Amino acid sequence: MKYQARLEKLYAIMRAAGLDVVALIPGPNHRYLTNSVHYVLERPIVTFYRLDHAPLAVIPELEIPLFQRHAIPAQIVAYTDAEGYAGAFRQALERIGSRGATIGVEGLHMRFFEGEAIRAAAPGARVLDATEPLAALRLHKDVDEIAALRRAIAISEAALAATFADIKVGMSEIEAAAILEAHIVALGGEGLSFGTILHAGANTPLPHLGPLDYRIQHGDPLIVDFGATVDGYCADITRTVFVGAVSDEQREFYRLVQAANEAGRAAAAPGVACEAVDIAARQVFIDAGCEHLIRHRTGHGIGLEAHEAPYIVVGNKRLLEPGMVFTVEPGIYRDGEIGVRIEDNILITEDGAESLTTFARDLMVI
Incomplete structure (x- = not known):
């Protein structure tokens, strides 16, 4: 039993x-x-x-x-x-x-x-x-837990795609978040992993800011960090998009975060220390001279909590093992201007790692 x-x-x-x-x-x-x-x-x-x-x-x-x-x-x-x-x-x-x-x-x-x-x-x-x-x-998820996480992630990604199609200039962050949450319910999600984090423009450098009455503007960066739950298991996904247009500076900011996300995911494998994933992602920012724009670790476990062990952070020597599921979510932030974060959910397998999230990571203008 x-x-x-x-x-x-x-x-x-x-x-x-x-x-x-x-x-x-x-x-x-x-x-x-x-x-x-x-x-x-x-x-x-x-x-x-x-x-x-x-x-x-x-x-x-x-x-x-x-x-x-x-x-x-x-x-x-x-x-x-x-x-x-x-x-x-x-x-x-x-x-x-x-x-x-x-x-x-x-x-x-x-x-x-x-x-x-x-x-x-x-x-x-x-x-x-x-x-x-x-x-x-x-710490180690069984087949039933992984199945619940897969379903929560699939619902989340479908809801996000539908929401990006619905967002319009002039809509408030609160209104956009409500649309996302309605899509989650309509698609079969039982609830939210945590209060939806959706913010645009100069609000994006604040990683855990909830949606406000700020009206989304043409040219804004837009961060959506959220997740649906299935049987209590939490997806936790972040995508950053741009509304209507993207500047060269925004494009470069995004390129760096995308590269850090790729480096972190590539480093994940059984037998690798948790901190090695953080170090791999962080090194992209160090090499670009923007280490000072980092505000948080690269990731954390997900399961019945949206934040749980293992923590993907420098100093955590715990070795990754099959069945562990965690986020890779590097981000950089410049106060008053822009924040970019890309977050994926990773499963450690017997011979490598699988990204349970498949939503596009290439720069997107909506």
């Missing part, structure tokens, strides 16, 4: 990291292990995974029916709104036998009050951030 195998993978990670218990809130790891999604609201939901025991979950009473549909069954300690959750945490951690235990939490996901509830209910335990060992849980 797939989910039992995933649970065994978690237990192996726990043993290697010296963790007696791992506490997960709803999020990508929880979904990976249970095939279930819960809203993260003010009522805490925490599942404690214990070696050689069934998981034990602290949940609000109203979530019991949904929790019982999980792929991996868990023992439940429920609380009502009137009771509050403190007593449920005490009961759960007493049942676990937490005194002297080492409890790993998700430092990037768990909220402060959830961590404090665990510490208060387990005063004799050692609570630590297990982000690094837990990153290995979803």
